[in-house]
Amino acid sequence: MEDMIVSTLERAMVAGTPLLLATTGEVICERSGILNLGVEGVMAMGAVVAFIVTMTTGNPWLGVLCAVGVGMAISILHAFTSISLQANQVVSGLALTMLGLGISGMMGKPYVGKPLLVKMEDLTLPFLSDIPYLGKILFAQSPFFYLAILLALAAWFLLEKTRLGIQIRSTGENPKATETQGIPVTRIKYLCVLIGGGFSALAGAHLSISYSKSWIEGMTAGRGWIAIALTIFALWNPGRAIGAAFLFGFVFVVQYLLQPLGISPNFLSMLPYIATLIILLFISFKDPRRLSAPAMLGEPYKRGER
Amino acid sequence: MIKFNVTDRYDISAGRSFMTNLLSLVAGLFMIGLVFLFLGVNPFYALFKIFSGSFGSFYGFKETLTKAIPLILIGSGLTLAFRAKFWNIGAEGQLLMGAIFAAWISLFLGDHLPSYIMVPLMFLAGFTGGALWGIIPAILKIRFSINEVISTLMLNYICADFLTMLIVGPWKGSTRFGFPGTDNFPDSAILGLISGSRIHYATFILSILCAVILCIVIYKTRFGYEARVVGENPDAGRYAGIDFLKTTLILMIISGGLAGLAGVGEVAGIHHYLGYPAAVSSGYGFTAIIVAWLAKLNPLLTLVSGIFFAGILVGGDAVQISLGLPAATVGIVNGILLICLIMGDYFLKNKITLTIAKP
Numbered sequence: 001m002e003d004m005i006v007s008t009l010e011r012a013m014v015a016g017t018p019l020l021l022a023t024t025g026e027v028i029c030e031r032s033g034i035l036n037l038g039v040e041g042v043m044a045m046g047a048v049v050a051f052i053v054t055m056t057t058g059n060p061w062l063g064v065l066c067a068v069g070v071g072m073a074i075s076i077l078h079a080f081t082s083i084s085l086q087a088n089q090v091v092s093g094l095a096l097t098m099l100g101l102g103i104s105g106m107m108g109k110p111y112v113g114k115p116l117l118v119k120m121e122d123l124t125l126p127f128l129s130d131i132p133y134l135g136k137i138l139f140a141q142s143p144f145f146y147l148a149i150l151l152a153l154a155a156w157f158l159l160e161k162t163r164l165g166i167q168i169r170s171t172g173e174n175p176k177a178t179e180t181q182g183i184p185v186t187r188i189k190y191l192c193v194l195i196g197g198g199f200s201a202l203a204g205a206h207l208s209i210s211y212s213k214s215w216i217e218g219m220t221a222g223r224g225w226i227a228i229a230l231t232i233f234a235l236w237n238p239g240r241a242i243g244a245a246f247l248f249g250f251v252f253v254v255q256y257l258l259q260p261l262g263i264s265p266n267f268l269s270m271l272p273y274i275a276t277l278i279i280l281l282f283i284s285f286k287d288p289r290r291l292s293a294p295a296m297l298g299e300p301y302k303r304g305e306r
Numbered sequence: 307m308i309k310f311n312v313t314d315r316y317d318i319s320a321g322r323s324f325m326t327n328l329l330s331l332v333a334g335l336f337m338i339g340l341v342f343l344f345l346g347v348n349p350f351y352a353l354f355k356i357f358s359g360s361f362g363s364f365y366g367f368k369e370t371l372t373k374a375i376p377l378i379l380i381g382s383g384l385t386l387a388f389r390a391k392f393w394n395i396g397a398e399g400q401l402l403m404g405a406i407f408a409a410w411i412s413l414f415l416g417d418h419l420p421s422y423i424m425v426p427l428m429f430l431a432g433f434t435g436g437a438l439w440g441i442i443p444a445i446l447k448i449r450f451s452i453n454e455v456i457s458t459l460m461l462n463y464i465c466a467d468f469l470t471m472l473i474v475g476p477w478k479g480s481t482r483f484g485f486p487g488t489d490n491f492p493d494s495a496i497l498g499l500i501s502g503s504r505i506h507y508a509t510f511i512l513s514i515l516c517a518v519i520l521c522i523v524i525y526k527t528r529f530g531y532e533a534r535v536v537g538e539n540p541d542a543g544r545y546a547g548i549d550f551l552k553t554t555l556i557l558m559i560i561s562g563g564l565a566g567l568a569g570v571g572e573v574a575g576i577h578h579y580l581g582y583p584a585a586v587s588s589g590y591g592f593t594a595i596i597v598a599w600l601a602k603l604n605p606l607l608t609l610v611s612g613i614f615f616a617g618i619l620v621g622g623d624a625v626q627i628s629l630g631l632p633a634a635t636v637g638i639v640n641g642i643l644l645i646c647l648i649m650g651d652y653f654l655k656n657k658i659t660l661t662i663a664k665p
Contacts, residue, residue, distance in 0.1 A: 037455060041641075077645060085652040090393050090455060091599060095644035098592065102637025106345070109632040217634065222463050229456045266471035273460040273467075277446070280457070284450035 002133075008253055009137045013145055014211060016249025018043070018203035020148040022227035023234060023241040024155045025199020031159060031236055032192035033172035035298040037093025038078050039200045040224025041100020046071045046201025047208035048104040051111060051215040060120045064205045071201020072194045074100060079193040083186055086300035097224070105217045116213040120144075144206040148245075151199070155238035168192060172294030175301040185301065200224065222273065229276045233283055236294065251275045315657040323602060323654060330650030331600075334643040341638060345631070352625055359624030360617035366624070368503035371510070372576070374616035376401070376568035376590040378513040381597035381612050382520045382605040383564035386557050389524065389603050391537035394558065396443060396458025397565040398591030399465035400436040402583055404566025405573040406469055407435030409488055409580040412495030413477065421494040425508060425574075428495060432570030433563040439465060440562020441555060448551045462591070466583035473580055488580040497575040506575025509567065513612075516564055520605035523560075533557050565591065589636075593619065596644045615640075 022039055029036045046067040054063030078096045081087040120142060128139040159165040170178045171188050179185045203223070208215050226248060234241040255268035339349030360370045380397045387394040408428040416424060439461060446452040470486070479489035497506035524530040532553050535543040543550070568590060573580055580586065597615050601607035622636040 081645065081648055085649055087648040087651060091595075091644065091648055094395065094592075094595060095641050095648065097641075098637050098644065099641030102634045102639075102641055105634025106632050106638060109634070222459070225456060225459045229453075229460075232453065232456075264471050264475060266467045266474065270464045270467040273463040276460050277452070277457060280452045281446070281450055284452060 004257075006133055006136055008257055009250075010141075011253045011256075012246060012250040013137060013141055014249070015252040016246035017142070017145050017148045018206045018211065018223055019227055019230060019248050020152055020241060020245035021144075021203035021206065022200050022224060023230040023245055024148070024152045024238050025196040025203075026227055026231045027234065027236050027238050027241060028155055028159070028168070028199070029192050029196030030231055030297055031172045031294055032168050032189045033175060033294050033296045033299065033301065034079075034082055034189055034193050035089045035093065036075070036078055036096075036193060036196050037090060037228065038075065038096025038100060038197075039227050040220055040222065041097035041104075042071045042074060042197050042200040043100075043204035043207070043220045043224045044104040045074055045100045046204025047219060048108040048111075048204075048215055049201070050205030051116065051208040052107065054118055054209050055111065055114070055116060058118050060118055060209050063209055064202065067201045067205040068198045071197045071199075071204070073197075074103075075193050075197025075200075078197075079190045082300065083189045083193070086302050089298050089300070101218075108215045108217065111215045112217065114214065116209060118209075119213075120210050142206075142210045144202075144210050147202075148206075149242060152238045152242050159238065164188075169294070172296055175296060179303070186303075189301075200227075203227070226272060226276050229280055232293075233279050235283075248272065248275065309661050311659045311661060313657045313659075315655060318654060326650045326654045327600065327602070327647065330646045331643065333650075334646035337642050337646065338639055341642070347629055347631070352629060352631075355625045355628060356618065356621030358621075360619075360621040366620060368500075368505060369620045370613060370617045372504045372506075372616075373619050374613045375506070375509050375513050375571055375575075377594050377597050377616055378517055378608050378612035379509070379568040379571070380565045380590060380594035381601065381608040382513075382517040383561035384594055384598040385601060385603040385605045385608060386520055386524060386530075386533060387561040388598055389537050390533040390554065390557055392444070392447070392554060392557060392561075393455045394440070394443070394458055394561050395455055395595070396440070396461050396591070397561075397568075397594055398587045398589070399458070399462035400439045400562040400565035401569040401572070401587050401591055402462075402465045402469050403439040404432035404436040404563075404569030405580060405586050406465075406472065406569075407431040407566065408495075408570040408573055409477070409491070412491040412574065413488060416492035416495040419494060424494040425497065428570050428574055429508075429512070429567060432566040434566070436566020436569065437559040437563035440558040440565070444554045444558035445551075448554050466587075469580070469583045469586070473582070477580065479579065486582065490579045491574060495574055496578055497571065499575070504576060506571055509571035509575055512567060512571075514609065516567075517605045517609050520560070524605060529553070529556060565594075593640060596640055596647070599644065599647055618643075 022043060026036060026039055049070045050063040050067035053066045054060045078092050081092040082089045122140055123143045123146060125139040129135040159169060167183050168188055171185050175185045204220065207219060212219065230241060230244045230248060234244045251272050255271050258268055259265055335353060339353060342349040342352045360366050384394060384397065408431055411428050411431045442461060443454045443457040446457045447454045473486045473488060477488045479487055481489050497508050499505060500507050532548045535548060536550060536553050572586055577586065593615055597608055597611045600611035618639055619636060622639060625631055626633060626635060
């Protein structure tokens with residue numbers, strides 16, 4: 001029983017890692033006022049690029065690096081249409097998702113079903129991993145796990161404690177007033193969209209080279225969309241995103257735990273999506289003043305317009 | 307020195323709008339050509355294959371019209387939702403729910419009822435299924451301010467899992483040799499085809515009617531006006547006393563219901579049984595988003611844009627087979643065209659003039 005709880009929680013951490021990465025990226029992006037619905041597509045791109053590069057070069061970190069680069073590059077499209085062309089961000093993000101899923105499916109076709117032989121070794125922290133129960137759950141994970149938490153904390157620090165963070169937040173709240181302060185609003189928005197794209201791709205890289213060690217079309221399975229929901233659940237705070245992501249990691253894992261009880265696997269695979277709706281419902285009962293969405297989220301900003 | 311001057315354009319004529327869309331599409335096709343080049347395929351040959359496969363032959367054109375049916379039904383419903391800025395991304399799920407309801411009626415009543423009762427009943431059931439699935443995000447948005455993009459997407463996944471649960475479980479057919487899927491529908495529940503094609507005419511006529519009626523609804527009725535106000539100026543709408551819940555509910559009943567009708571057409575007109583969700587919906591719910599956007603959210607124009615995108619789907623199948631391209635090609639084509647269309651909107655809304663200033 002104890003073993004089962006420990007291994008469940010351990011796997012919940014693994015399942016929550018890509019959610020945390022993608023959510024952190026989306027938080028940064030949305031804080032600057034840009035809604036990016038392209039997460040799912042960029043995640044798929046990241047997954048396929050990381051997989052192909054790792055497989056051909058044998059170096060997983062090179063794979064991660066290339067994935068992040070490609071994720072940022074493809075996100076430029078959304079940045080350009082939604083920031084420079086003031087296009088509708090919902091439609092632009094959807095287009096990015098379609099494109100990302102399409103390109104990744106095409107690039108990955110020759111690699112479907114091939115196992116990844118290169119392993120990314122787990123990082124077992126000395127001493128800490130010897131703590132009973134907790135050590136195994138928290139301190140003997142893949143490097144992605146630590147990276148995700150460190151990046152989320154760094155993002156929190158960036159947004160809440162630095163000058164650039166204040167500039168990002170005020171860009172999302174009131175771009176016009178921000179610009180009159182001499183802050184380059186457009187550049188900040190571009191930066192945030194690109195960072196968000198990099199995070200989404202990193203989440204995808206984790207899925208293909210660490211989580212499942214294979215590539216198959218549709219392997220992101222809506223995780224990008226769940227990350228967008230978690231952004232709301234985390235109230236646009238990267239610190240809270242940590243808890244939210246691992247809670248959802250648990251929801252992903254719990255279906256395997258319940259399967260032996262004879263519940264239909266198809267019903268169980270609905271759970272993460274139902275949980276997403278429930279959690280959004282739960283959040284809506286909160287005091288609306290605490291629902292601190294950036295004021296100008298999704299609104300196109302045109303310079304010099306009154 | 308060359309300088310770009312960007313000013314707002316207030317006089318957007320229909321002709322200019324048409325030309326901008328056309329140029330955007332041409333630009334998109336050019337970029338798609340580049341993708342083909344990158345893949346080592348002759349772009350001219352591939353593009354020629356796409357359009358000759360869908361519009362170049364009588365057979366191809368009949369296939370194109372067959373695929374246009376669900377796109378027009380869903381796309382015209384989406385124009386209404388998108389006008390109210392209700393981003394219904396859940397047409398996939400609504401289509402599936404319509405298919406499930408239709409399958410339910412046909413499997414359990416089909417042997418007892420004649421075709422002339424069965425077919426209308428199936429359409430009614432399909433509409434109801436899609437509408438019910440569409441009402442959920444409407445309520446979630448208005449009552450609980452839950453973002454509809456997320457909720458409709460989650461409902462897509464939930465519905466697909468629900469359908470799979472049915473076809474591997476209680477509805478699994480005895481004639482499927484253990485494969486997932488229901489038994490074939492009884493003859494009374496199968497839609498008639500225009501002879502020599504796969505065009506199920508009941509749905510075909512329905513799709514044209516819906517596009518026309520929705521056009522009247524949007525431009526000529528009080529409800530259509532209110533839906534537009536909800537989207538364009540919600541503050542004014544609230545001040546004018548528009549009931550947001552009622553308006554959103556009605557528009558999602560229509561939008562979801564039409565997607566449900568498309569689902570009926572797919573299972574009762576094409577497949578004749580309920581199979582895997584991906585085979586039933588074929589991504590129509592997502593492609594219809596671009597259909598609605600290309601039609602500039604005018605339901606009547608979805609007749610044109612729906613046939614155009616159906617042509618791309620049919621031609622896409624043709625190049626997949628003849629050039630050995632993966633099925634994901636269609637996703638790339640769709641994504642690029644949608645991005646080009648929204649980029650084109652910029653040039654429609656803004657006037658850009660070049661001035662060459664002397665130093």
